Structures are given as C-alpha cells and as structure tokens.
Amino acid sequence: MFKLALLGRDISYTQSPSVHSAIALATGERIQFDIADVQYDMLGDAVQKLLDGYDGFFVTKPYKTDVKKYIACDAYGAINVVRCMDRATFNTDGAGFIRALDINFSEWRGDVNGALILGAGGAAYSVARELCALGKRVYVLNRTLKHALKLCTQCRGAELYVNQPAELIVNCTSLGFNGEDVLRELCVLPDFKYAFDLVYGAGNTPFLYRCGADGARTADGKDMLILQAIEGDKILLGRDWDVMSVFSKVREILENQGA
16 A cells, blocks of 8 residues: 655645556555645655655655655755655656646647746746746736746746737736635736646636637646646656556546546
8 A cells, every 4th residue: 555645735626546546546556545625834844744754755746845845855945755765756747737638728839929827836837847848938917026036036947928029928926726826916918829727626617718719729637637637647656657548547537526
C-alpha cells in the first residue's frame, strides 16, 4: 500500500482523492490518499509528519513555494510533488497543463503565438515556464504588481501584460470557485481564441462563460488535475506508465462514478 497525501489550505473542495482512487483502479495499484488541510502556522509540523509517515505527497495552494523551506530544497520555482524517501521535489503541473491543452485544443500549438496568464502564484509559474519553453510569448497580469514582476524575473521570457495581442488566456488564480469573475476583477476583455481555467468543479465559471460567449473555445482544469496526478503518482510509485493510456481509463472511471 502506497501512502500519499495532498497538502494545502482551505481545500475541502478538492477532487484529488477521487482522482487518485481512479488511478489506483486503472493501474491495479493500492493507494491510500489523504488530505492535509492546514493553516500556515502548522505547515512545518505537517510537512514533517508527511515526510515521516508517507511515501510522497502533493502540494497545492498556497504552499507550492513555501513548502520548500521545510525540505531544505533549493529547487527553482514552484513544486507540487515531494518524494519522501529522498526528499526529492518535482513539478508535474506544467506537463499536465500542456497535455490538457493538446487534448482540448488540438491545433493550439500552431494557432497561439501569445498567451496571457492571469495570476502569479505557483501554478502560474509552471504554466508560464512551459509556454515559454515552447517558444510562445507569455504575458502576466496579477492584482499585485510585485508578484507579477517576480514571476517575470524568475521565468525567462515572460513579461508584464500591457495589452499585447494574445490568442490564449489562462486563469491561474483561484477566482471562480465562488462565482467571481476574474476578467472583471482584472479589467480584461474576453477577446481570445482559447480560454483555459485551472479552476475545476465549479461548472462553467464566469471566466469561461464570458470567453465562450465572445467566441473562444474553452476548457476547465479537470483534465490538468488528472494528468498532473498521473505524472506525480508515476514518480512516487516508481512506475513506467503510458500517461495517456492511464488518463483514458481514469476519465472513464470518473465519468462512470459521476465525478
């Protein structure tokens, strides 16, 4: 039995336990998956308990950078997977994001020259890094300017958004879980060809609704959630799975469960 967990704060909404249960069914593995929902003042203790008692754990908002100081980790950027036996850290968000784009928007690579990223947290860093690596122009917009500047400094190729043309817009904020409209919050018009929202499980968010009404093709973060989880479990369990084959099985399992 592999013991895995998700570390975050205010994450009662998460569908990760269902996803990892489906991964176990799809691969024949035995996985126990727990939730460590902790406030910041308990983060250090929580990390130590996970390191001592688990095979590995995933990290979500808002700890993808904060957690590194408790693992003596000097990895660049955000992390979302920790392997406990050797305290190795990884980030599977970026790979999951790109695969999700390929699944939902098969022709996006040829259509997109510029991408606007809303937000400047750990997920935004991963998305920006992957898009920059593919040679796309990446623009960052965040409510707090210094955080946007920090992301641009850390991710070579990213720059602040000042109304540059972009075909893809990606919501990397948490706005949308409670019905907020990130476009209105950041004063952005929904004039894009593709819109991707990392928010999942909230139905058609105001962000996706407005972009879709303006003609954009839209997708939420459910596929990305599944794909980054498969990539992470593959690392933590030491398996050599074909990710897309497992993904197809997991999607079928979740759909049959109504998840």
